[in-house]
Ligand code: C2E
Ligand code: CA
């Protein structure tokens with residue numbers, strides 16, 4: 263204790279504090295389990311180096327201030343300790359400049375670049391190492407203190423100054439792709455390093471310098487190495503920020519590279535309903551596999567069920583992309599593990615070439631959003647930018663905006679399509695269908711805007727809007743008197759996985775005094791067990807309150823009859839593709855015929871969708887379908903026209 267509290271031993275206290283700080287930093291660094299970043303390895307070298315500097319510095323201070331240590335370390339030992347410390351001090355600016363280069367994804371590819379970076383360090387290391395044999399640069403006094411022989415000693419510092427000049431150059435040139443917080447952090451880091459030179463010379467002591475190096479390393483941990491900003495906690499891959507940063511810094515340097523996207527179908531939805539550990543474990547399995555396939559471990563998981571593998575110096579046409587996709591395809595034929603179970607995942611690859619196909623971050627995200635739609639349609643070949651029409655890219659951007667503001671701008675309207683029930687000969691129900699009318703583009707089809715709304719999240723507000731409009735119509739008009747028994751309302755899968763769906767629906771119903779039996783919610787089937795769990799929970803709650811359900815688009819999706827049969831829905835809606843193709847061929851007719859038989863045998867009601875002709879209607883009624891919906895009876899109508907229709911046809 264006395265060693266630390268004696269005033270002229272304060273250096274030792276500094277040393278110990280610095281050592282503890284670096285040690286903590288080292289622990290933080292090692293404990294992160296990540297699959298991303300070359301800069302991380304360089305940073306590891308910096309911390310290890312700083313740790314070594316501190317350790318040697320402490321040993322030197324102990325030697326100077328304590329007889330006991332003098333006896334153990336010996337004058338000769340002290341000399342080596344000091345030289346080792348100095349050499350690692352001069353390695354620090356070298357690693358720092360490599361670090362900055364790694365941050366900006368710069369490759370030191372030419373010999374000239376390598377030389378420029380390495381020569382000052384080699385020179386400094388040699389100069390200090392020569393201290394073992396000569397006293398040319400420095401010597402030791404009787405007490406064991408280092409004495410520099412200026413000007414020789416000063417020449418070594420020139421190397422350090424060179425590093426600072428190049429670092430300043432890089433930061434000024436590329437710093438604009440950094441956030442301001444990082445920009446400041448990296449400047450502070452270099453400022454402290456630079457300040458180290460006069461401090462060391464004036465105080466003849468490294469302790470304060472070592473302490474500040476430790477602090478600035480910690481600063482880096484929380485900015486540049488900040489795990490939560492650059493590394494996705496769940497998957498261990500780079501985050502969206504890291505990807506954006508990679509793209510923008512590479513574009514500034516006019517580098518060519520390819521982003522190979524692997525879209526894992528429905529992954530976002532699976533993850534949304536799994537417990538965090540299970541989700542994280544699954545993501546980790548996928549990313550550790552993919553990481554092995556990409557050079558330098560450039561793997562990102564920007565979310566939205568997409569993994570991005572980055573291939574520097576490669577265009578999408580090169581064989582390596584094709585080969586990697588082939589490997590991925592093979593792996594995805596095998597199952598993945600989740601909570602002790604196995605699941606199979608379906609992936610679709612797509613490739614974007616920089617800077618030829620995307621020359622800015624904005625452009626990239628526009629292309630991405632169009633691709634994600636196209637991906638749903640195909641999953642065999644690698645989807646390429648050339649497969650998309652660029653008009654779609656512009657259109658998509660526009661529609662995204664229109665959809666986001668449609669509700670606030672009052673551009674949405676609910677239409678109603680009457681549904682006919684042959685048994686009573688009346689239109690006892692209808693389906694509520696959303697319409698978006700843009701002042702410039704006119705009507706935009708739900709097939710176009712619904713997927714956009716699902717992606718940008720506006721779907722939740724839209725469906726709430728539909729529900730309240732429907733309730734308002736039921737309670738404020740004479741539609742009940744016209745014979746309307748219930749309204750079919752579409753739910754998106756995004757609605758179905760909201761845990762508060764049931765509460766929201768029931769609150770709206772009671773607000774308008776609408777009975778739960780007066781609406782029927784349409785859901786579609788999905789292939790994921792996980793989704794079904796939350797969805798079924800919602801269905802259960804709503805059914806307990808008296809709301810019935812319809813299975814929409816039946817016959818298009820996965821249609822595992824056994825499982826679908828066990829779903830607690832009252833109505834099956836036979837998809838219009840089944841109905842319409844039934845009249846094309848004998849086989850297709852048999853498909854429809856048997857579907858109707860199966861559904862009937864389960865004791866469920868059937869709505870036949872897309873009935874367009876009188877002949878179709880006649881046949882379908884003969885088969886025993888309970889309800890018919892389609893243009894033959896009526897197109898979807900605006901509210902007032904629908905009311906007129908009901909009044910006219912049901913009385
Ligand atoms: P859906 O649920 O299958 O709705 C039936 C679609 O078939 C409607 O298309 C309707 O206009 C169309 N249709 C009706 N009769 C016929 C016919 O005889 N022939 C043909 N060819 N088509 C017919 P729409 O209105 O364009 O809606 C498309 C899809 O958008 C809907 O398919 C539904 O999945 C979604 N959607 C529409 N409104 C909403 C909504 O309010 N919320 C949600 N979540 N989805 C909606
Ligand atoms: Ca529907």
Ligand code: CA
Pocket residue numbers: 814815835837838871
């Ligand atoms: Ca449908």
